[in-house]
Amino acid sequence: xxxxxxxxxxxxxxxxxDPLVVLDNVNKHFGALHVLQDIDMTVAKxxxxxVIGPSGSGKSTLCRTINRLETIDSGRIEIDGKPLPEEGRExxxxxxxxxxxxxxxxxxxxxxxxxxxxxxxxxxxxxxxAAADERARELLDRVxxxxxxxxxxxxxxxxxxxxxxxxxxxxMEPKVMLFDEPTSALDPxxxxxxxxxxxxxxxxxxxxxxxxxxxxFAKSAANRVIFMADGKIVEEATPDQFFSxxxxxxxxxxxxxxxxx
Amino acid sequence: MNxxxxxxxxxxxxxxxxxxxxAASALIALVLGVVIAGCRVSPIPPLRWxxxxxxxxxxxxxxxxxxxxxxxxxxxVLFPGMSPYVLAVLALSFYTSSFVCEAVRSGINTVDVGQAxxxxxxxxxxxxxxxxxxxxxxxxxxxxxxSSIMIALTKNSAIAGAFSNAELFGTQKDLSDMGYNIxxxxxxxxxxxxxxxxxxxxxxRLLERKLGVAR
Numbered sequence: 001x002x003x004x005x006x007x008x009x010x011x012x013x014x015x016x017x018d019p020l021v022v023l024d025n026v027n028k029h030f031g032a033l034h035v036l037q038d039i040d041m042t043v044a045k046x047x048x049x050x051v052i053g054p055s056g057s058g059k060s061t062l063c064r065t066i067n068r069l070e071t072i073d074s075g076r077i078e079i080d081g082k083p084l085p086e087e088g089r090e091x092x093x094x095x096x097x098x099x100x101x102x103x104x105x106x107x108x109x110x111x112x113x114x115x116x117x118x119x120x121x122x123x124x125x126x127x128x129x130a131a132a133d134e135r136a137r138e139l140l141d142r143v144x145x146x147x148x149x150x151x152x153x154x155x156x157x158x159x160x161x162x163x164x165x166x167x168x169x170x171x172m173e174p175k176v177m178l179f180d181e182p183t184s185a186l187d188p189x190x191x192x193x194x195x196x197x198x199x200x201x202x203x204x205x206x207x208x209x210x211x212x213x214x215x216x217f218a219k220s221a222a223n224r225v226i227f228m229a230d231g232k233i234v235e236e237a238t239p240d241q242f243f244s245x246x247x248x249x250x251x252x253x254x255x256x257x258x259x260x261x
Numbered sequence: 262m263n264x265x266x267x268x269x270x271x272x273x274x275x276x277x278x279x280x281x282x283x284a285a286s287a288l289i290a291l292v293l294g295v296v297i298a299g300c301r302v303s304p305i306p307p308l309r310w311x312x313x314x315x316x317x318x319x320x321x322x323x324x325x326x327x328x329x330x331x332x333x334x335x336x337x338v339l340f341p342g343m344s345p346y347v348l349a350v351l352a353l354s355f356y357t358s359s360f361v362c363e364a365v366r367s368g369i370n371t372v373d374v375g376q377a378x379x380x381x382x383x384x385x386x387x388x389x390x391x392x393x394x395x396x397x398x399x400x401x402x403x404x405x406x407x408s409s410i411m412i413a414l415t416k417n418s419a420i421a422g423a424f425s426n427a428e429l430f431g432t433q434k435d436l437s438d439m440g441y442n443i444x445x446x447x448x449x450x451x452x453x454x455x456x457x458x459x460x461x462x463x464x465x466r467l468l469e470r471k472l473g474v475a476r
Binding site: 067069087089092093094095096097098099100102104106107108109110119120123124165168169172 | 304373375376378379380381382383384385386389393394397398
């Protein structure tokens with residue numbers, strides 16, 4: 001494998017012919033802090049892109065701009081060929097097609113596990129309760145928490161909650177799934193059960209953008225790794241290239257720090 | 262004791278008057294207050310401005326002044342011929358709605374933002390997010406302050422007595438004018454108010470316990 005030029009990576013990246021998520025020259029500030037600087041990024045259908053980088057590099061913000069939980073100051077974001085709409089019904093419709101999994105799970109605390117997974121289907125997709133229930137149970141079984149369907153989220157372990165959150169997002173039949181540090185709030189022994197569900201999703205061809213510190217997941221499941229630092233995309237490469245032969249000093253420095261132990 | 266027994270119909274009229282003014286105003290204030298709270302947290306700036314203006318204006322105006330506006334200005338400008346009862350309910354409920362709004366808003370603020378973000382990320386509209394996810398979880402925190410607001414409303418309704426409404430405080434005035442010992446009159450009026458306010462706090466305590474279980 002020959003190292004690719006830093007700037008041209010986006011263009012050679014796998015399957016860019018069929019782009020699902022496109023960020024074009026995106027900028028965002030938090031006050032004086034320029035958290036996203038001229039971000040260009042394309043995610044093709046079926047591609048798994050893992051975004052890594054040090055804390056405060058803007059990777060979570062990047063993930064949250066894709067369904068407009070964070071607004072941007074300038075630039076353009078397109079999903080499936082359509083630009084992100086302003087606040088309102090159009091935006092709600094688009095968000096239904098973009099699944100999101102949060103670091104802190106954010107399951108609806110006053111609803112049972114089953115209701116968490118059916119609510120979006122009945123209220124947003126307008127499915128019948130019976131159909132939504134059936135689909136929800138199927139998904140809960142798939143992520144391995146079918147037996148917990150009638151419990152409240154607080155009665156579940158972190159790993160179980162996060163798997164319910166994944167099922168909740170999948171119930172909307174999204175075109176793309178965003179994962180914002182899905183394992184960062186989990187106890188170590190629960191990380192794998194969540195990663196396995198994500199691995200399975202990746203194998204099934206789901207388009208995924210995953211912000212994570214799990215280098216193992218990046219190596220095994222990603223089609224492409226994006227390394228961010230200080231609000232910029234510093235490097236973009238296949239996992240093999242990135243982990244064995246990082247080109248930028250910033251990435252080398254980062255990897256040396258995390259792979260030491 | 263005589264004051265009460267000799268004037269039972271007058272007391273009853275006053276009691277029912279206070280009860281009905283309080284209940285009608287409470288209902289309208291609750292609905293209005295929740296709607297205005299929705300405005301205050303809405304993504305649409307004009308709605309937020311409206312909500313802020315509503316609260317600022319009504320919460321900071323003396324209630325008596327609102328009564329004066331309702332009874333002497335409102336009929337001239339907008340709708341002539343409204344009964345004193347309706348005017349009093351309007352003044353009381355609008356005034357109270359500003360306090361309800363702020364209590365509800367503080368309840369909304371106690372719900373983790375992640376809950377709303379998760380709802381939005383599923384494609385729920387603002388109204389759905391608020392009514393299905395945020396408000397149900399805010400209710401528990403709102404109950405205690407809401408109880409105080411409703412008790413204050415009960416006592417505030419006494420002002421309506423000075424504006425040609427039959428209610429307990431008006432009863433007191435009538436009886437005093439009739440020459441009864443004011444000490445006994447006050448005692449029975451106070452007991453009547455306490456019956457209403459204790460019922461309200463009891464009801465809210467019950468609600469608090471009920472909602473404490475779910476979840």
